[in-house]
Amino acid sequence: MTDVGEARFARVITTAFLVVSLAKTLTHEPWRDEWSPWGVALASPDVAQFWEALRYGGHARLWHLLVFALERATGAFETVQVLAAVLATLSVWAVARFSPFPRWARVLFALGYYPLFEYGSIARPYAIALPASCLAAGLFARARRDPLPLAVALAVLAQTTVFGVILAAAFGAAWLVDRSAAPVAGRAPGLRVGVAAGLLGASMAAAVLQMVPPHDSSFAPGWHLGFEQQRLSWVLGTVARGVAPLPIPRLHFWNTHLLDGHAQIATVAGAGVLVAFSLLFAGRLPALALWIVAASGQLAFQYIKHLGDARHHGHLFLAFLAASWIATETAGAGGPRSLVVRLRSIALGAVLTLNAVAGLFATAMDVTLPFSTAKATAAAIRARGLVDLPILGDRASTSAAVAAALGRPFVLAGTGRVSTFVRWDASYRVASPQLVVSELVRLAAQTRSPVLLVRDRPLIPLPPGIEEVARMEEAVVRDERFSVYLVGHLAQPR
Numbered sequence: 427m428t429d430v431g432e433a434r435f436a437r438v439i440t441t442a443f444l445v446v447s448l449a450k451t452l453t454h455e456p457w458r459d460e461w462s463p464w465g466v467a468l469a470s471p472d473v474a475q476f477w478e479a480l481r482y483g484g485h486a487r488l489w490h491l492l493v494f495a496l497e498r499a500t501g502a503f504e505t506v507q508v509l510a511a512v513l514a515t516l517s518v519w520a521v522a523r524f525s526p527f528p529r530w531a532r533v534l535f536a537l538g539y540y541p542l543f544e545y546g547s548i549a550r551p552y553a554i555a556l557p558a559s560c561l562a563a564g565l566f567a568r569a570r571r572d573p574l575p576l577a578v579a580l581a582v583l584a585q586t587t588v589f590g591v592i593l594a595a596a597f598g599a600a601w602l603v604d605r606s607a608a609p610v611a612g613r614a615p616g617l618r619v620g621v622a623a624g625l626l627g628a629s630m631a632a633a634v635l636q637m638v639p640p641h642d643s644s645f646a647p648g649w650h651l652g653f654e655q656q657r658l659s660w661v662l663g664t665v666a667r668g669v670a671p672l673p674i675p676r677l678h679f680w681n682t683h684l685l686d687g688h689a690q691i692a693t694v695a696g697a698g699v700l701v702a703f704s705l706l707f708a709g710r711l712p713a714l715a716l717w718i719v720a721a722s723g724q725l726a727f728q729y730i731k732h733l734g735d736a737r738h739h740g741h742l743f744l745a746f747l748a749a750s751w752i753a754t755e756t757a758g759a760g761g762p763r764s765l766v767v768r769l770r771s772i773a774l775g776a777v778l779t780l781n782a783v784a785g786l787f788a789t790a791m792d793v794t795l796p797f798s799t800a801k802a803t804a805a806a807i808r809a810r811g812l813v814d815l816p817i818l819g820d821r822a823s824t825s826a827a828v829a830a831a832l833g834r835p836f837v838l839a840g841t842g843r844v845s846t847f848v849r850w851d852a853s854y855r856v857a858s859p860q861l862v863v864s865e866l867v868r869l870a871a872q873t874r875s876p877v878l879l880v881r882d883r884p885l886i887p888l889p890p891g892i893e894e895v896a897r898m899e900e901a902v903v904r905d906e907r908f909s910v911y912l913v914g915h916l917a918q919p920r
Contacts, residue, residue, distance in 0.1 A: 434524035435532075442517045445537050447511040447546055448791055452504060455796040457803030458827035463490040464506065464908055465847035467497040482506045482643050485687040486633040488585040489551035503831070516547030516557035524564035526754040531778055535747075538781035539671045540740045551586045552737050555593070555744065558583035562597050563748040564713075566607045567755050571600055572606045576601065577622035583627035589724060589741040591633050596720035596745060598626060599754065617757040619712045619845030630740040642852035656689075661729045664690030665700045665721065669779040671744050678904045681735045685719030693895045703746060706753075706770045713753035720745035743781070750774050777800075791902065798906040803880065804831035806896035807910060815912075816869050817878040819863055822848050823906055834904040836880065839865050866913055879911040 462483075470476035476494050482486055485696065496505045518536045525532060535541065543555040562579040570578040576597070605613060613619075632736040639645070650657060663685060671678040685692035699720060707714040724741055728734050753770060796802065807813055813832065819825025822838035829836040829846040837844050840857030848854065857865070862879075870877050879885075882905045884897060896910040 431647075433523065435529060436519060437686060439522040439532065439536055442520040444511070444515040447514055447542070450507065451507045451511040451547050453793050454507065455799065455801050455829075455901075456507070456549065456795045457906055458800065458824055459799060460506075460549045461827040461830035462847055463493040464503055465845070466490070466831060467494045468846045469835065472758070477811055479849070481640055481849070482645065483608040484639055484645060485551055486585045486586050486636045488582070489554055493775070510549040510553040511546060513553045513557050516558040517541055520557060520564050525751055527751070527774065532772060534778035534782045537786040538778060539788060540743060540781065542785035543792060544740055545673070545736055547792055548737070550737065552740065555583055555586040555590045556740070558586070558590070559593060559744045563751040565852055566597070566601070566604075566752055570605060570744050571614055572618060573601065573614050573622040574618055576626045580626050583918060584629045584633045586627070588637055588727060589738055591630050591743060592723040592727065594626065594630060595723065596716045598620050599719045599747070600712040602718035603715045607711065631796060640851070643850060644852055644854045645850040646772060648876065649708065651728050657729060659689060659693040660733060661725050662696040662700070663689070664725070664728060664734070664739045665696035665742055666740030667694060667696070667736070669699060671736055671784050672780060674783060674790060675787065676843050676900060677900065679788065682702065693854045703749070703773065706766060706773055707749050709766055710753040710756055713749040716752065717745055717749040720788070727861050738813050743777070744758055746777060756864065758859055791890055795902055796836070796898070796900070797902045798827065799901045799908050800827035800906055801831045802898055803828045803910060804906040807832060807878065810895055812878055812895065812912070815878050816873045816875055818862070818866055818869055819883040820879060821856060823882045825908075827906065828880050828908060836866060837869055870913065877913045879913050881909050881911070882906055885911060886908045
């Protein structure tokens with residue numbers, strides 16, 4: 427196939443994906459973690475205070491700065507969703523235009539779970555990691571002569587999440603292995619290598635500094651440094667979950683997997699995938715280095731700190747895709763390794779096919795069902811003319827999403843704060859029913875007004891003096907089917 431033909435193919439795939447992605451993304455109802463940086467932006471008078479408010483987030487802040495800029499420039503959250511769709515489209519273009527994979531594989535990638543749904547529809551920092559890793563894979567082959575473009579892509583990748591830092595380090599290890607095998611005459615000049623290494627190192631260090639939480643952080647505060655068999659078993663299972671995300675076909679499908687409830691099978695499958703892919707990449711040392719460093723680094727972090735969900739485990743898919751890309755680019759035709767080359771192609775086809783099945787299913791569910799009802803709840807409050815009443819969010823972690831969608835602060839029960847976002851510091855706690863009633867009484871007394879109560883579940887039975895004004899029946903995110911109540915005069919509880 428000529429380069430002109432390949433360019434035309436890439437344009438067709440990219441254009442089709444962009445059209446579909448924009449259409450489906452704008453039907454997606456954002457959940458609380460998507461709203462969170464928007465809520466921080468609403469509550470921050472300037473970028474310095476915005477930056478300070480993100481200390482408890484646990485992420486590098488590139489994505490959040492982009493959200494801040496869009497909030498200030500447009501005031502429309504839909505622009506954030508468009509950004510996620512465009513970034514996913516960039517990854518599809520990179521794979522379609524530059525990858526060494528056959529056309530069927532490039533089409534399957536575009537239909538896959540991560541570009542089509544998890545990273546393309548759900549607007550989070552992972553939307554940046556997807557194209558950054560694909561572009562890094564596409565730039566890897568030329569990095570022997572000029573490593574700077576690769577370093578730029580990896581520097582961006584590192585500015586996403588801790589998993590992005592690990593994947594960037596894995597690419598760096600693969601590049602070192604590849605450089606050591608290159609003829610001296612074909613290597614990049616030392617100055618460019620130094621600049622590239624310095625750029626990547628500085629980005630990774632800056633990302634880590636941003637992600638280190640304050641001492642009073644309440645999110646995932648513990649460390650697991652001893653041996654825990656059950657935890658180790660679950661972590662190993664995430665290899666299979668990450669490279670083949672197969673959700674359970676039900677309403678609350680998100681962050682589920684067909685292996686749920688089958689711990690031993692998941693562990694064996696994950697360990698088997700880890701070993702099998704290592705063997706398949708063994709003949710291509712840069713690809714093997716990328717896979718081993720990425721997988722071992724991610725699994726180690728999951729074990730000692732945070733088990734994670736599908737969006738985190740997806741970086742194992744990105745590592746497999748990049749390793750397959752590098753291995754395929756350097757594979758020869760025929761010879762004693764031809765069987766391994768065929769096996770790698772079969773593994774790639776199997777992984778991409780399973781991802782496409784999952785991607786089409788998840789997208790169909792997301793398009794036809796509400797993912798979260800935060801935005802609809804905010805719209806219901808506006809439609810009933812209740813937006814100016816004092817509002818109490820029953821559970822801060824979920825009701826803050828409605829506050830951000832509504833564009834005005836709530837009293838967030840259990841935090842002592844009036845805000846459009848949750849600060850995960852030591853003061854955060856889930857409010858007891860008694861505390862919620864107490865805060866309702868206090869808020870009504872302070873404002874001498876009826877109060878709105880926003881809950882992430884229905885209030886059954888409905889107590890006297892409380893009127894239900896909106897109830898969202900169901901959502902994919904189980905704890906974001908909000909109900910809104912108008913609370914009149916309540917007696918002070920004894």
